[in-house]
């Protein structure tokens with residue numbers, strides 16, 4: 001029987017045994033640390049020294065016997081703390097299982113160690129260490145994540161850089177792993193610690209969602225009560241919230257394994273430098289966008305094109321109930337408010353292919369499906385809805401009228417042409433097949449016209465849709481392709497404004513000439529985003545190993561993250577010259 005050596009030293013073990021996988025605040029693009037040579041001594045806690053901690057073993061009770069039966073005697077959680085590499089804990093359930101220690105009192109954890117079950121080494125990848133002060137781990141925060149598979153028959157140690165003390169510590173097995181852990185060790189110092197330093201998984205902020213009773217989030221309608229934490233500034237800042245609702249969101253994206261979420265804080269928050277102070281935020285999953293940056297990039301285009309409002313959006317890592325979920329984008333909810341859509345005394349609507357699934361919607365005289373986003377579903381009156389649909393129908397009738405291009409009596413009475421054209425340029429420059437499946441419009445105040453915007457939902461843009469691939473080989477604009485609009489009237493409306501109306505067409509050319517220089521160095525932004533996302537994308541594609549698989553509407557599976565990024569850059573370079581032809 002192989003047992004753990006009583007005393008370990010760096011001199012004996014050499015260089016290769018121990019991984020340094022602790023939490024750091026790397027700058028984007030900085031190289032990851034390699035192996036750590038220093039090995040912790042098997043110290044006991046005396047005079048405040050950091051030592052190997054003992055406690056009561058806690059965790060998933062139901063284990064699995066060698067024959068695959070549920071058991072409480074074979075391969076139990078205690079086997080992860082018996083100093084024997086040949087014994088292990090394996091849970092009966094395949095997901096969301098864990099094992100750890102009740103330390104009896106709070107300890108600041110300085111180091112964790114693990115050894116995978118022999119023969120199941122790869123199942124340790126993305127295993128997550130957490131600390132908490134409630135036995136349910138509803139207040140759990142991360143301590144360290146396993147980035148590379150462990151080596152069997154030896155401990156792998158990770159430094160922990162978290163100053164808060166925890167009474168309960170655990171290892172949560174990654175998805176579908178049944179834990180399968182041979183040994184665990186926790187090192188630390190007794191004490192409550194302080195709130196000066198938390199573990200951020202990568203250079204990106206970490207969003208931690210702990211749902212009540214660790215319930216899964218399975219609905220787009222019902223919020224699950226949760227504690228949500230946001231660790232940022234390299235681990236120096238923690239936003240701690242309770243009674244936060246988390247539910248599913250999205251249309252097509254909700255159907256993929258990596259789920260998008262909506263977060264509703266109990267009180268207004270302004271996380272991660274967002275301009276808005278609001279309760280509702282979104283976590284965009286980008287499952288089919290293997291660059292993980294298409295929405296960020298489209299929003300950058302939106303800012304450069306001069307839209308009145310561009311949604312706030314910043315990349316984060318997400319942990320849900322102890323399980324790493326991948327790289328997400330933390331974004332505004334598209335809603336009216338300060339720092340958001342500027343339509344406080346007006347309304348916000350969306351020409352929306354999915355309008356029939358929404359609570360407050362109408363269909364225009366020409367069968368355009370429209371969702372009313374503001375006033376809110378539970379606040380809008382019948383009169384307000386009638387006024388909104390009435391104005392929309394007047395706008396629509398004017399677009400399709402004989403004198404539609406007339407400056408005085410045509411559609412300009414109802415629609416702001418510049419924001420419509422700027423939104424058109426964003427959609428067409430980015431090559432987004434969804435731009436006219438979802439067109440946001442808003443009206444600020446009772447008088448005035450409808451403005452178009454914000455840009456939203458660009459995961460299929462930048463050459464990520466097999467139905468329109470390759471975009472720059474198309475003879476015309478992307479909105480004119482089959483399937484790019486919910487009803488033909490939407491396509492006809494765009495054509496009348498950007499092609500048929502001589503003033504509209506001239507203004508589009510003029511705007512493009514003015515805006516093109518602002519877009520010519522967009523690939524520098526692609527490069528800086530790729531550097532920012534580098535560490536997180538590595539974890540993301542361990543969680544979702546799809547780089548060689550076509551998912552959603554992917555035209556091609558390019559096999560690597562850099563190849564996916566390069567494809568976007570090539571597209572942008574070609575699009576800049578193709579657009580010159582298209583606007584003629």
Ligand code: CA
Pocket residue numbers: 079080081082083084085086087088182183
């Ligand atoms: Ca063991």
